[in-house]
Amino acid sequence: MRQNPSFAMTDVGELRRLIARNPWATLVSAAPDGLVASHYAVLLDDGRDDLTIVGHVGRPDDLLHGLGERELMVIFQGPHGYVSPGWYGDAAGVPTWNFASVHLSGVPELLTTEENLQVLDRLVAHFESPRDDPRLLWERPNDAAYVERLEKGTIGFRLTPTKVVAKRKLSQNKTPEVVESVILELEGTGPYSNPALAAEMRRAHDAMAAARNS
Template sequence: MTDVTELRRLIDLNPWATLVSAADDGLVASHYAVLLDDRDDLTIVGHVGRPDDLIHGLGSRELMVVIQGPHGYVSPGWYGDVAAVPTWNFVSAHLAGVPELLGPEENLRILDRLVARFESGRPQPRTLWEAPNDPAFVERLERGTVGFRLTPTKVVAKRKLSQNKPDDVVETIIAELGAGAGAYADPRLAGEMRRDLDTRRAAR
């Protein structure tokens, strides 16, 4: 995957990310939500709780952010009466670079955006600055985190969605994943496969 619009869509729909870096005593990983920055590229913003900033050497060494989109098991029984083995379909992106550390004011703005993003789906959203939170509480919260902005210098993104199979087989897999009742039903993965199949058909 190289299309920036598609990658931005992937990040926006799958904000729970894995952060990986090579520390002095080996690899370390953490898990945090990230957001797209207010740009048109693949720059992301987020935060870590202390002391994860020190554990990762945040701002001084390369950080990889792993975005995992929909993924799931594909049974060989869905291919028809042919020799086949199982596989796993997925969409993912790895964004790597040395992040820029944010000052307190900008970190607060990002924390505010983060809360607003996920509260927006609730019937009565509770924002960061809303009572019973008061400014002193929010400022203490900010001091316990370190914000960062990552403009990736390396991006590796892959979309494995049965592109090597005939359209009728892909349609069967989409139907099985989208059925909603089977053990491996996954409407989100079915939706990604439908989007990919339709795009490939339109390009023929």
């Protein structure tokens, strides 16, 4: 991902927030026969306060990626959407796409069976906990034999990135008046309504304004 200073994301807290809110990740590696991409839910390692992540792949994706042997890039895509030049007022402009994205790269560590079971348990709990009647990994009708068979079909990993590229392109090159116009359009009911992107823009621009005034 091409980087430019005005759009760079460097605050670890903001990167963790983006990853936590967008756990469906794309895993990319360079295999002998070409690029390989897979898609899995990935979580921040709850024992760390950095950008270390944990997850799993189903067999044989571990072999396709050379998991534990080759560099792996994990891509998290935050809110994104179309921005019309008609939202800029009576000024020259072209369409663009606003987005926030994080790329983490490194050689992952393979987890033991026990560690993988803990990650699988946490993944299920993470996504089931908002439900009124959550179905957790070890609860009936699942039994231990079923869970253990499930685990054998997966390979868990932990990735502490050695390279981080994160970008938040949210109209930072526009005037405050244009930014507010774009946010209001995204908050509206038009064909490109996108409240999540509007909220991300407002958060970023409020932080920029606070930094300028501090």
